[in-house]
Amino acid sequence: MPLETPARIVRELARHGYNAEREAVTLIAGAADPGTTLARAVERAGPDAFRVTAADVRAVLDGGPNATDAPVSDLTSTVESTTAEPSTAEPPAAEPTTTDGGATAERPADDSGSPTPHPSNSSGKPNDESPTEPETTAPETEGVWAGRNPDPSLRSFDVANDMTGQSTGTGEYGDFVKVFKDRYEKLSRQLRGRVNHRPAEAIQSMSGGSDAAMVGLVNDIRSTASGHWLVELEDTTGTFPCLVMKDREFASAVDELLLDECIAVEGTLADDAGIMFVDSMHSPDVPRTYKPNTADRHVQAALISDVHVGSQEFMTGAWQRFTSWLHTEEAEHVEYLLIAGDMVEGVGVYPNQDEELDIVDIYDQYEQFAEHLKEVPGDMEIVMIPGNHDAVRLAEPQPGFDEHLRDIMSVHDAHITSNPSTVTLEGVKVLMYHGVSLDEVIAELPAESASYDEPHKAMYQLLKKRHVAPQYGGHTRLAPEEKDYLVMEEVPDVFHTGHVHKLGWGKYHNVLAVNSGCWQAQTDFQKSVNIDPDAGYAPILDLDTLDMTVRKFS
Structure with a gap:
């Protein structure tokens, strides 16, 4: 033998x-x-x-x-x-290439961490029909590998900020006041050490020409006839206008502001004390000296999102190649699987979606997803959060699935938590957020700051603002709760999102930001809105170094 x-x-x-x-x-x-x-x-x-x-x-x-x-x-x-006969079932093992943030990819990437064009597709986006490199069997090594044999006692796992079962919002005016007060208190604490903050009410009573500083939520942004920027800030005592002159070196930062985010400004009051001329502006941000946590042993996590089971374009072959690979010796250290939402395609999410469904019943979609989840090694820890295609409320934060859906998806005792949640794996804090607000960030900010081709840059903006969905009243639906579950009170070591169906990664002040693509080929609806997905990829994260390898299964 x-x-x-x-x-x-x-x-x-x-x-x-x-x-x-x-x-x-x-x-x-x-x-x-x-x-x-x-x-x-x-x-x-x-x-x-x-x-x-x-x-x-x-x-x-x-x-x-x-x-x-x-x-x-x-x-x-x-x-x-x-x-x-020799097996050819494993995906091709290409030579990794170092990219931004210490990540590696199985095909060349530019220094932003975005994929470069696939040889079979001039658009640069892979699909199930694209030919891939010949698949090969891994070379023989000394001895015999007898299968996965992890030691669960070495694992540690914790979930923070899970609001499942904690929703108290009724939609009344008082609920909105509570959530914005909580946002302000949490984020202002991160800024008050940098400026000599005065409440808006106190600044209004100060004399002209005085130095002043204020921490507040952005209530309004508008340009003046002379091309300067007028930013109105609001705190719990009132509002105050702040003027950013167009010739100041930080004036371009105004282009990256979103309504309702929290910032701090320092400056000088005008002679009539009716406005502040801004000399400096600060965001809560991630400290540039931040040192991320790492695991004490070599262990890995697979980061994926947007599986979309039930769609005619769900990539069954790519998924099975991925799950088969998880059973190989090459993947023996992959002990965690994190899924950042959209397990199924859902029903009625976009116009004429029913014409693109392979499974038309939402519960049947989850049943089929559970069958696909059975292909994952049973010794892996699986963590799932919902997304906008899943059968939960659309408003964020989204609670985890109800008991009926949990029973359907009980394979391998998967951990189901809310969107967003922070999952700590052997000391490494992974902020999991599905990513609906990325649409808004990309729409509002300049292309060089946020784009679909480089989704991780939009994630940098959220890290800078320390909030996963700062703007209220736009396309992102936000639910008023007693506290703001969307604030990043602690700096994560890894920020994992999906939603936009694009692959991108990089490091921002030592925080690894990863948007993990999807498992759904381009739908007719996506063609109509010019979305060309990066499908069939699995970022594999080394928890002991925070280096990353992106593996291609499509």
């Missing part, structure tokens, strides 16, 4: 949605007829099992020389051909 047979057995089990105990793989590899033994063990485990155990294999072997006189499933012939 060739030495590589155990690895082939593990891959074959993965294709059919099963894991196996290390001893089970060893027993199958040593059997007189490994293919038949594997098929018998799978049949004994049953269709509802996730793992083939050593007990299953021994029961088969104790029944005779693989009991070959009885009929078996079609799996037998598949396994026999798999163990007889």
Whole structure:
């Protein structure tokens, strides 16, 4: 029996949605007829099992020389051909290239972390029809790999800011006042150490020519006839106008302001004390000296989003190549899977969506998603948050799924939390946010500051503002709660989003920002709004170094 047979057995089990105990793989590899033994063990485990155990294999072997006189499933012939010939099921292993933020990619990327054109598609966007490099089997190494064998006792996992079951908002005026007061208090605390803050009410009573400083939410932005900028700030005591002269070196920063974000200004009051001439402007921001946390051992997390099961364009082949890869030796350190929303395509999300659905019932979509989730190794920790296509409220923050949907998606005991949430994996803080506000940031800010081609730059803006959805009343629906769950009170080590179906990553003040693309090829609706998705990619994050490899499965 060739030495590589155990690895082939593990891959074959993965294709059919099963894991196996290390001893089970060893027993199958040593059997007189490994293919038949594997098929018998799978049949004994049953269709509802996730793992083939050593007990299953021994029961088969104790029944005779693989009991070959009885009929078996079609799996037998598949396994026999798999163990007889070299496997080509693994995705191509291209030479990684270093890119922005210490990340690596399987194909060249520019220094922004955005993918460069795929050789088969002049638009630069991969699709299921594009030819890929020839798939190859990983070279043999010394010894035999007997399958994944993680030690769960080494893991640590925590979720913060989960508002599931905590919603108190009724939509009344008082709820809006509470959430904005909470936003102001949290963000102003991060700014008051930088300026000698005075409330708007106190500044109004100061004499002309006095030095002044204020922390407030941006209430209005408008340009004057002379081309200067008038920014009106609001705190809990009132509002005050602040003038940014067009010739000041920081004047361009006004172009990046959004309504309702929190900033601090310092300046001098006019002679009549009716306006402040701004000398400096500050955002809450991430400290430039921030040092991210890392894990104490080599362990990895796969960051994905926007699976969109139920769509006619869901990339089944790419997904199965991804989940098969997770069962290989190359992926043995991937112990966490983080999914940043849009597990399913949903129903009625955009005009004429029903014409592009493969599964028209929302619950059937989740049932099918759960089936695909069974292909993931059962020893992985899975974390999921909802997105705007999922069956939860659209207004953010979005609570986690209800009990019925949780029961449907109970595969591998996945952790389901709200959008957004901060998940701490072995000391590494990962802020998971689906990313609907990225549309607004990209629409409002200059192209060099935020664009769909470089979604991570829009994420930098949210990190700078320390809020995942700062602007109220625009396209992003926001729910008033007793507190603002969308504020980044703590600096994350990793910021993970999806939604825009574009792949991009980079580091902002040592925080790794990752938008992980999608698993849905371009739909007719996306064509109509000029969205060309980056589909079939899986960013793989080393939690011990925060380096990242982007793997392509499409």
